[in-house]
Amino acid sequence: MxxxxxxxxxxxxxxxxxxxxxxxxxxxxxxxxxxxxxxxxxxxxxxxxxxxxxxxxxxxxxxxxxxxxxxxxxxxxxxxxxxxxxxxxxxxxxxxxxxxxxxxxxxxxxxxxxxxxxxxxxxxVTSLDRYEWQDRQWMEHREQAPPYDRPMLIYEVHLASWRMDAPEQFRTYEQLSFELVAYVAAMGYTHIELLPLTEHPLDRSWGYQATGYYSATSRYGPPEGLQMLVDRCHQAGIGVLLDWVPGHFCKDDHGLRLFDGTPLYEDSDSRRAEKLLWGTLAFDFGKPEVCSFLLSNALFWLDKYHIDGLRVDAVASMIDLHFDKADDSKTFNRYGGSEHIEALSFLRKLNETVFQHYPNTLMMAEDSSSYPQVTAPTYLGGLGFNYKWNMGWMNDMLRYMETDPSRRPSHHSLITFSLLYAFSENYVLPLSHDEVVHGKRSLLNKMPGSYEEKFANLRLFYGYWITHPGKKLLFMGGEFGQFDEWKDYDGLDWQVLQYPLHARMNEYVKDLNAAYSRDRSLWEQDHEQAGFEWIDVNNAEQCMLIFQRTGKRSASPTVSVCNFSRQSHDIYRIGVTVPGEYRLTFNSDDERYGGNGMFLPARSSAESIPMHGKPYSIVVPVPSLSLQMWKSDTDSLSNLSL
Structure with missing residues (x-):
């Protein structure tokens, strides 16, 4: 021919x-x-x-x-x-x-x-142009709505194991477009993040070792099914993010490795090509054709599947030539350093390209490095992402929450350190799949204490997470307190919802999500120092943290009271900014969530008694291992729904 x-x-x-x-x-x-x-x-x-x-x-x-x-x-x-x-x-x-x-x-x-x-x-051979999209309203609204001062609650999902009737009996994209979308909408999440859906040969790789970068995996049906899933998410007001892996690819013979008999997509220098940690090969970002392949791939998912954002995997491994390298495998850039200049250039070009075509796309860096300005614009020397996962916060908080409350006073800095850098980048606070697998235990089972205390600690942790600056991400199963760690070869343990504390945890997360979404002070100024202020940061002895969040149009902030100890307080005085009546807007110790139900008044009147550097103060009871939120009645705007 x-x-x-x-x-x-x-x-x-x-x-x-x-x-x-x-x-x-x-x-x-x-x-x-x-x-x-x-x-x-x-x-x-x-x-x-x-x-x-x-x-x-x-x-x-x-x-x-x-x-x-x-x-x-x-x-x-x-x-x-x-x-x-x-x-x-x-x-x-x-x-x-x-x-x-x-x-x-x-x-x-x-x-x-x-x-x-x-x-x-x-x-x-397949055409992707037959599906008739019904999400025009969503797409038009997205063009006009920058994400920074909006609520963002991301539900991270591995499609194979969200629900599974038997091993390898996966739900189809079409089935998930009804079941998953209905559940996520009912729980109040704003976005779904899907673990990689690029075609991959091994189920247990979760999609992170791909062979078909343009091919939506056939495990869940044909491409039109994925288009339907995204479409129905949009019709339900839910954004869709996709894990995307431009850093490396697997070595299977039918894939990209030695594609024409030579190192084509991978670097010809095996020291740079080999990703020994994962048994994969790194892309050669110095080849213009490889850059065309990957830049086009990013736009492909946005064009053909209406994806709202990409979570770029393993950025730290891309930008550091020495990442996971033994001394005899290390290479250096032309200046003698370890920065991967071509990878950095590619990432900048990637973000410039995406934002040129889709300005309000979410481009999230999964980056564990301390590389600066990851979310700064490229014209200011940044990498150009608009979000970065806050891995430091996640590691510190899990270390703190795993510590028995009796020993938490000596680890107080773990829960306060994040505010020293919280506004240096636009952060997402991730509680992701990586933290509940490979022997790390589930979030619930990481918590110390008795069975009931584990739930109390997790409710408190979620409350602190939801009120801390930054957008939010929770991996599936965390919302109902899955006790076993994630089993990628089996479905989530939905059966535990027959037990009261798990069912109440599920209701708690649903209500916490709703409280977050309707309170502008918890997300309007996520990336600005003006949106956060400590009220009491130094009470390590009692394991207490009190702070306030402020929105752009709120008349008063939301006051968050966190007690990380087993000690309850019948009377606790808290400094506040404005006089008048304060109302309790959320309480993790409520009996309907499985708490002890210690009596908390619905309201408390501010007195002209200075406390914590504030001109007024309220007196409230504080249950053990609890989170509560208080708000002034003078606030007329912060509870408005979007």
Whole structure:
């Protein structure tokens, strides 16, 4: 089969070879089209060092007796192309690539948008343009609504194990578009974050070791099902984030590794290419074509699936040449340092590209490093993300909460240190899947004390988390206090909801989410110092923390009272800013949430008695291991719903 020049745009190929083809998926891969009056499929693939490239499949007996339909090289671009008439949607295919040494390998299409269900690995000719979207209102509103001064409660989900009737009996995208969306909406979350959905060969990798970067995994059905899931989320007022893994890919033979017989997508220097921690290969960000591949992939998920944001995985491993490297495997940049200059350049270009096309997209860095200005604009020298996971807060808080209350006074700084840097970046406070797997125990089982105290500690922890500056993320199962750690090969332990404390925890999280969403002071100034003020930060002996959150239009702040000790206080005086009546807006010790039900008045009158540097004070009881929120009656705006 010939590849006439009219099949491809020379401009597209130039842009691809220079790292600027931002929608390479429209050029590369398998595309249904009519050419020269005949209907068929155009195949385009990048394999610059290949001796021959053919497309094989059921339509030609997988090349038996020949190499199938031969692709032609397009000039010196490294690109191969052919048009095969008569083929239609649903055809399975691979590329038969003969390398310079004459060795033949069968490769899946790097730009395929649909793949066979594992363990099969063929690509499938598919159109993504049939689905009729019903989310216009959501998309138009998103264009006008920057995320910074909005509530953000993210429910992190692994689709395979959210609900599973039996091993490997997964819910389909379509089923989840009803069950999952209804549950998330009822719980009051604003967003769902999905663990990677790019095609991957091993279930237990959770999608973080991919082979098909453009291919939504077929484990849960065809691509239209995922489009339906996102669409129904949007119709329910829920945003959708996708875990995205541009740092590394798995080594399976049908994937990107040695794609044309040479290190193509990976670095030719094995010291840089090998990710020994995960047994994967790093992308070579110095190749313009690799940058075109990845930049296009980011826009692909936003274009074709209406994804609202990308959580970029393992940024620390991308930007540090020495990350998880033994001394004999370390390499250095051209200045003698360990910063990965090409990866940093790629990340800046990634964020510039996404925000150019979708200004209010959520671009979140999962970054455990201390690299500065991750969420600063690129024109100010930053990496250009608009959010970063606060891994420091997460580690400190889990260490503190795992400590028995009797020993917490000597660890008080763990819960106060985060406010020294809370406004240096735009942070998300993650309680993610990584913290409840591989022997780390569930959040509930991390808590010290008796069975009842574990629940009290977790309710308190969630209350502090929800009132602390930063957007929020909770992994599935945490909302009802799953006791066992996450089992990725099985479903969540929904059966524990038959036990009162778990059912009450689920109700508690639902009500806490609602209290957060309707109180502007808890999110309007998440990233500004003006939105937070300590009232009492130094009471380590009693394990007490009191602070206030302020919104842009609120007449008074929300006062958060946290008691991390087992000691209750019948009378506790708290400094407040304004006079008048204060009302109790939330109490984690309420009996309906499984608390002890210590009597707390619904209101408390501020007195002209200075306390904690404030001109007024209220007196309230404080239960052990509890969180309570108080608000002045003069506040007329903060309880307005969005």
């Amino acid at each position: 010939q590849a006439p020049p009219a099949l491809l745009s020379t401009e597209d190929l130039y842009l691809f070879n220079t790292g600027q083809l931002l929608r390479a998926y429209q050029t590369f891969g398998a595309h249904l089209m009519t050419f020269d009056g005949r209907h068929g499929v155009r195949f385009v693939v990048w394999a610059p060092q290949a001796r021959e490239v053919s497309v094989v499949g059921n339509f030609n007996g997988w090349g038996h007796g020949s190499l199938g339909f031969r692709l032609d090289p397009v000039g010196s671009t490294g690109v191969w192309c052919c048009f095969v008439p008569g083929l239609d949607e649903g055809e399975r295919y691979k590329y038969a690539i003969v390398n310079a040494d004459g060795h033949l390998t069968l490769k899946s299409d790097p730009h395929a948008v649909y793949s066979e269900l594992r363990p099969h690995t063929a690509s499938i």
